[in-house]
Amino acid sequence: MRPPAPWPEVEAWLRGAGWFAGRGEWGEAERLVAVRVADAARQGVPLEPWGAVLGFVARFVGLRFPVPLAPERVFLAHPALGYEGDAEDIAELAGDLGRRLFPVGYETGEAGIVLLDDLGRFFYLHHTGPSFLGHDEAQALSSLMRGDQDDIGEFYV
Numbered sequence: 001m002r003p004p005a006p007w008p009e010v011e012a013w014l015r016g017a018g019w020f021a022g023r024g025e026w027g028e029a030e031r032l033v034a035v036r037v038a039d040a041a042r043q044g045v046p047l048e049p050w051g052a053v054l055g056f057v058a059r060f061v062g063l064r065f066p067v068p069l070a071p072e073r074v075f076l077a078h079p080a081l082g083y084e085g086d087a088e089d090i091a092e093l094a095g096d097l098g099r100r101l102f103p104v105g106y107e108t109g110e111a112g113i114v115l116l117d118d119l120g121r122f123f124y125l126h127h128t129g130p131s132f133l134g135h136d137e138a139q140a141l142s143s144l145m146r147g148d149q150d151d152i153g154e155f156y157v
Contacts, residue, residue, distance in 0.1 A: 002146075002148060004134070004138060004139045004142035004143070005142040005145060005146060007138060009142075009145075010138065010141050010142050010145055013065065013068065013141075013145045014060075014065070014141070017063045017064055017065045017066075018063050019059070019060060019063055023058075023059055023060075024058045024059060025058050025061045025062055026054070026058045028058075028061050028062060029054050029057035029058035029061050030054060032057060032061065032078060032079050032080045033049045033053060033054060033057060033079055033080075033102075035079075035080040036049075036079045036080045036082075036102075036103060037049065039080065039082075039087070040087035040090075043084075043085065043086075043087040043088065044087075044088075045087035045088050045090070045091045047087060047090065047091075047102055047103075048100070048102070049079075049102050050100070050102070050118065052116060052118075052120060053079070053102045053104055053116055056077065056104045056116060056137065057077050057078075057079055057104055057105075059077070060077030060105070061077045061078065062077075063076075063077070064076060065144065065145070067109075067144070067145065067146070067147045068145065068146075069146070069147060070109065070147055072108075072109045073107055073108060073109030073110060073147065074107070074108045074109065075105055075106075075107050075108075075114070075144045076105055076106050076107075076108065077104060077105045078105060078106050079102070079103045079104055079105065079106075081106035081113075082103060082106065082113055083111065086103075086113060086125070089125060090102075090103065090113070090115065090125065093115070093123065093125060093130050094117075096156050096157070097117060097123075097155055097156065097157065098157035099117040099118050099119060099121075100117060100118040101115045101116070101117050101118075101123065102115065102116055103115055103116075104116045104122075105144075107124070107144070110126055111126075111127065112124050112125060112126040113125040113126075114133065114140070114144070120135070120136055120137070121134065121135055121136070121140075121155075122134045122136075122137070122139075122140030122143075123152065123155075124149050129152075130152045131149035131150060131151065131152050132149065132150040132151065132152045132155060133148075133149060133150075
């Protein structure tokens with residue numbers, strides 16, 4: 001993976017979509033996370049969120065972040081978007097990583113699910129397989145902005 005974009009570049013991308021420091025749509029984040037938990041239960045797979053999941057979603061929910069080099073690809077901090085059977089795929093990846101995972105977003109052009117693990121790392125679940133977005137929120141946002149993903153192999157247990 002190439003080095004992350006400088007924070008001012010990432011911040012300009014975020015602000016261009018309506019984000020601002022201190023933004024927190026907690027009610028909507030809680031609602032969408034509850035929808036995802038219920039849908040995973042319907043699929044027969046328990047998914048349990050934690051504080052960092054709600055925090056990430058609350059900061060970015062309701063905004064559209066087009067990828068500058070591919071504007072048909074848009075990142076949405078919308079944990080309830082996905083596909084039928086995705087909860088099992090998320091649980092399988094969580095087992096492979098040996099960590100809890102929860103969806104925090106969706107990328108529209110590729111139908112990819114953005115996942116957060118309980119160490120604060122971000123992953124991307126795509127129909128062609130999973131990949132790595134970043135060790136933290138800033139690196140993951142840079143990856144989403146640039147359309148970068150990296151090999152996930154080193155993270156398997």
